Amino acid sequence: MNPFYEDDSATIYHGDCVNIKPTNQKPKLILTDPPYATGKIQSRLGGESYEDKESAEEVSVKIETVCENWFGSDTTLAVICDYRLAYSLVARLTKFGLVFRGEIIWSFGLGNPRTSWWANKHNHILTFTENETSGIFNEEHVPRTDRVAESKGYPSDKSVGSVWDYTFSNSDSERVKYPNQKPLKILNPFVQVHSNIGDLVFDPFMGSGSTGVSACNHFRKFIGCDLKEEACEIAVRRFAEPVLPLYGQIREEL
Numbered sequence: 001m002n003p004f005y006e007d008d009s010a011t012i013y014h015g016d017c018v019n020i021k022p023t024n025q026k027p028k029l030i031l032t033d034p035p036y037a038t039g040k041i042q043s044r045l046g047g048e049s050y051e052d053k054e055s056a057e058e059v060s061v062k063i064e065t066v067c068e069n070w071f072g073s074d075t076t077l078a079v080i081c082d083y084r085l086a087y088s089l090v091a092r093l094t095k096f097g098l099v100f101r102g103e104i105i106w107s108f109g110l111g112n113p114r115t116s117w118w119a120n121k122h123n124h125i126l127t128f129t130e131n132e133t134s135g136i137f138n139e140e141h142v143p144r145t146d147r148v149a150e151s152k153g154y155p156s157d158k159s160v161g162s163v164w165d166y167t168f169s170n171s172d173s174e175r176v177k178y179p180n181q182k183p184l185k186i187l188n189p190f191v192q193v194h195s196n197i198g199d200l201v202f203d204p205f206m207g208s209g210s211t212g213v214s215a216c217n218h219f220r221k222f223i224g225c226d227l228k229e230e231a232c233e234i235a236v237r238r239f240a241e242p243v244l245p246l247y248g249q250i251r252e253e254l
Helices: 056-070 083-096 184-193 208-219 229-240
Strands: 010-014 030-034 041-043 049-051 076-081 099-107 123-127 145-147 157-159 163-165 202-203 219-225
Touching: 010 208, 010 229, 030 056, 030 184, 056 076, 056 083, 076 083, 083 099, 083 123, 157 208, 184 208, 202 208, 208 229, 219 229
Parallel strands: 010 219, 030 076, 030 202, 099 163, 202 219
Antiparallel strands: 041 049, 076 123, 099 123, 145 157
């Protein structure tokens, strides 16, 4: 498959992630936000839409294939999803041989809660590695949060816990006209913690390219792909925008 776009930092493919030939350089981080298996049209007001028609089983099989083709001895996989995919994916990938290292729960306030059942106002960010000790973990880039109360002998802040509360406003200037865009404030810590400058970051379900923007902002190389050509076009436009080098400066509170 020929690249849809390519420069010194980023390569984008328009097509199915399972059909991309792996590079010799294995990614240190596979960070992705795959389809959620809702069976519904996903849309952005005044922007693009796509049909979220693949089942959780179909999405899980694709992610397993990506891991089989792209995983290296020091790769970390981080998958952003909701309950429709989370539990079946953990079962499949642990059976495949990866180690489930835990999850971050991203809680957000955007959108109306459903009235037919309990609200579903969070995403799972599932993390996997080859074994219990593999994978890069740059602890100094874990976000910080203020302590509830001062404690003698301890700093006024601490590493954030496993529940991150952040709402990505529809009016945020970072927003583009593509559905289910993920904010850099959530993606940046994963890029910095699980990779180093010059490493490769891969997103097999790229969407509007937010993972790539985060990777390139932090001087990583990026490969991404998406089935929808409009997503690739939006990602290309975002990569062409001037960016502020953020390496070493992300200490955001969540």
